[in-house]
Amino acid sequence: MVASTTGAVSPHRWLRLEFAALYIGAPLAIALFLPPEQLFKALAVFSLAGMGLLWVTGGFQWRVLVRGWRRMPWRELAGIALAVLLTGWLILTLTRPEALFAIPRHRPEMLAVIWLFYPILSALPQELIFRPLFFHRYGAILPQGRAAIALNAAVFSFAHLMYWSWVVAIMTFVGGWIFGRAYLRHGFPAAWALHAVAGNILFAVGMGVYFYSGNVVRPF
Numbered sequence: 001m002v003a004s005t006t007g008a009v010s011p012h013r014w015l016r017l018e019f020a021a022l023y024i025g026a027p028l029a030i031a032l033f034l035p036p037e038q039l040f041k042a043l044a045v046f047s048l049a050g051m052g053l054l055w056v057t058g059g060f061q062w063r064v065l066v067r068g069w070r071r072m073p074w075r076e077l078a079g080i081a082l083a084v085l086l087t088g089w090l091i092l093t094l095t096r097p098e099a100l101f102a103i104p105r106h107r108p109e110m111l112a113v114i115w116l117f118y119p120i121l122s123a124l125p126q127e128l129i130f131r132p133l134f135f136h137r138y139g140a141i142l143p144q145g146r147a148a149i150a151l152n153a154a155v156f157s158f159a160h161l162m163y164w165s166w167v168v169a170i171m172t173f174v175g176g177w178i179f180g181r182a183y184l185r186h187g188f189p190a191a192w193a194l195h196a197v198a199g200n201i202l203f204a205v206g207m208g209v210y211f212y213s214g215n216v217v218r219p220f
Contacts (some may be wrong), residue, residue, distance in 0.1 A: 010014060011022075023134075023158070024112050024158065027160075029157045029161070031218075036162070036213040037214070040121070040122075043122070043125055043126070044125070046129060047072040047129060048134045050129040054137065056131050057090045060134075066188075067079065067189070070195060071166065072186070072190055076178075077197055080178060080201075081197050084197075084198050084201040084205070087171070088207045089205055092209075095167075099209045101204070101206055102202060103206065104204055114203045115203075117197070118196065118203070123199055124196075126192050127183075130152065130176065130180075131183040131191050132183075134152055134155070134182065135152070137146070152180035153175075153176035156172055156173070156175070156176030156180075163213075163216055164218055165210050167210050175195070179194055201213075204212065
């Protein structure tokens with residue numbers, strides 16, 4: 001592994017409260033009260049707060065964010081692209097067949113914009129919050145081994161509560177597990193690349209009907 005869950009902050013109740021506020025309280029408040037069109041602003045604030053917490057924690061080597069390109073898991077990248085494509089195709093065939101490949105069929109220029117900016121504006125800040133910050137600052141209060149990855153996947157899935165969709169919840173849990181494991185095994189670039197590829201394929205196949213904030217309908 002290239003990273004560990006042994007954080008730089010000693011375990012104490014305030015750290016647990018901070019963890020709960022960041023990974024449970026904030027997503028819950030966003031899902032309940034934030035207008036969907038404010039999602040990216042919230043993500044920006046969330047990202048800046050996360051970077052600030054990493055900074056004040058100490059002991060984090062910022063260069064690890066750009067190290068690890070030689071350990072890129074190319075087979076996993078190909079695998080997640082194929083898995084997301086097939087899963088998205090199956091889900092939409094059963095639930096929303098009219099959405100299948102809607103963007104490349106009707107707005108190919110929009111797909112190009114998504115593929116260009118999604119990795120930077122969405123995948124990157126999410127990965128900073130849910131991988132380096134999660135495993136470094138809160139490593140001292142995390143369980144060991146796979147349990148830490150499972151917890152990481154769970155909070156990553158919960159962060160997508162604002163979409164109010166079981167499809168999104170399940171897919172982001174599986175994705176969070178894959179990204180978290182990749183971060184610990186291969187480094188930050190691998191986790192970011194896997195997230196970026198998965199997200200870009202999701203929108204290409206038409207899963208934006210589930211993952212686009214403009215389509216969110218709260219169940220209350």
